[in-house]
Each structure stands twice: as structure tokens, then as C-alpha cells.
Amino acid sequence: MYSKIIVAVDAAAIDKADRIVPRAVKLLREGGSIVLVSVVEDLPGYVLAEVPVGISLDARREAEARIEDLRRRHGLAATIEVRQGAPARELLTAAAEHDADLIILASHKPDFSNYFLGATADRIVRHAQCSVLVDR
Template sequence: MYSKIIVAVDVAAIEKAERIVPRAVQLRREGGKILLVGVVEDLPGYVLAEVPASISLDARRDAEAKLDELRKRHGLDAEMEVRQGAPARELLAAAAEHKADLIILASHRPDLSNYFLGATADRVVRHAQCSVLVDR
């Protein structure tokens, strides 16, 4: 059992989080904590020039709202955190900062460029300093 579990939530594919949250609950040690982490990716500079300045703030608010809805639907007493940047890098940073002993994330169906795991899952698995559970 694990005492600090990071659940990586892709707010654009919340249905995947619906599958992994119950797993986190099952694997949590009594008295353990779950942290739902969503990552808002940075937009390239050439895109930022064409979109409203508030788009990044709106994306963060949307991510926070979706994480909160997910938490309430599952009756979780979990912390939430929305980070900004590259998903794999931010998930690994969150795990290190919170001293997580497990990261749970869902992987999409990969294409030939990342045949076995999705790109984010692949990077997290390769670089995590704790256990990683990838749901397919």
C-alpha cells in the first residue's frame, strides 16, 4: 500500500481519470493521501499572439473545476493541484515535491512513434523516482 499517491489527470480526457481514481483509492494505505494533478500545457509563442491573453488563465480555471468535479463524484478527500508546463516534467516535479511513492496515470493508444506507451507515460515511467502504475 502507498502513503502518497499522485493521480495524473488529463482534463481533456476525464473519462480516463474515472478509471484510475478508484485504483488510487484501493492502493492507498490507511491514512494515506491522494493528490489529483492536472497539467495545463504551455502554448507556443506563435499561438499566443493569436489568442486572447486570458486563455491560459481560463484553461487553469477549467482544469481546477474538472478536478474538483472528479473529486466530488468519487467522494475523495484529496488534494488538487494544477500545474503549467510539459506534462511529464510537471508530474515528475509534483511527485518529487510531495514525496510521492506512487504515480498513477492513464496512457492513450500509442502510435508508431511511441509504440508501447504514450509519450507522457513513457517519460514518467523512465524518469520517476517512485513506483508508476500506467492504466491502459
């Protein structure tokens, strides 16, 4: 059983989060806590010139709304964090800041460039200082 679990939530693939949240609840020690973390990726500079100014803020708001809905549907008393940057780096930072003992994330079906795990899952598995559960 784990006392602090980081659940990585891709707001664009909330169905995957619906699968992993119940796992987090089952693995949570009594009195423990869950942190739902979503990361809005930075847009490259060459793209920023072509998109509306508030697009990043809109993406954060949409992610917060989707995660809040996820939390409500599962009846969780979890903390929500929406971060901005590279997903693997931000999830590892969140785990370190919260002193997490487990990170749970879903992995997409990879192509040949990242055959065994998705790129984000691969980086987290390699660099995490705590246990990692990857749902496939």
C-alpha cells in the same frame, strides 16, 4: 499499499481519470493521501500571438472545475493541483515535492512514434523516482 499517490488527471479526458481514481483509492494505505495533478501545457509563442490573453488562465480554471467535480463524484478528500508546463516534467516535480511513492496515470493508444506507451507515460516511467502504474 502506498502512503502518497499522485494521480495524473488530463482534464480533457476526465473519463480516463474516472477509471484510475478507484485504483488509487484501493492502493492507498490507511492514513495516506492522494494528490490529483493536472497540467495545462504552455502554448508555443507563435500561437500566443493569435489567442486571447486570458486563455491560459481560462484553461486552468476549467481544469480545476473538472477535477473538483471528479473529486466530488468519487468522494475523495484529495488535494488538487493544477500546474502549467510540460506534463511529464510537472508530474515528476509534483511527485518529488510531495515525496510520493506512486504515480498513477492513464495512457492513450499510441501511434508508431511512441508504440508501447504514450510520450508522457514513457517519460514518467523512465524518470520517476517512485513506482508508476500506467492504466491502459
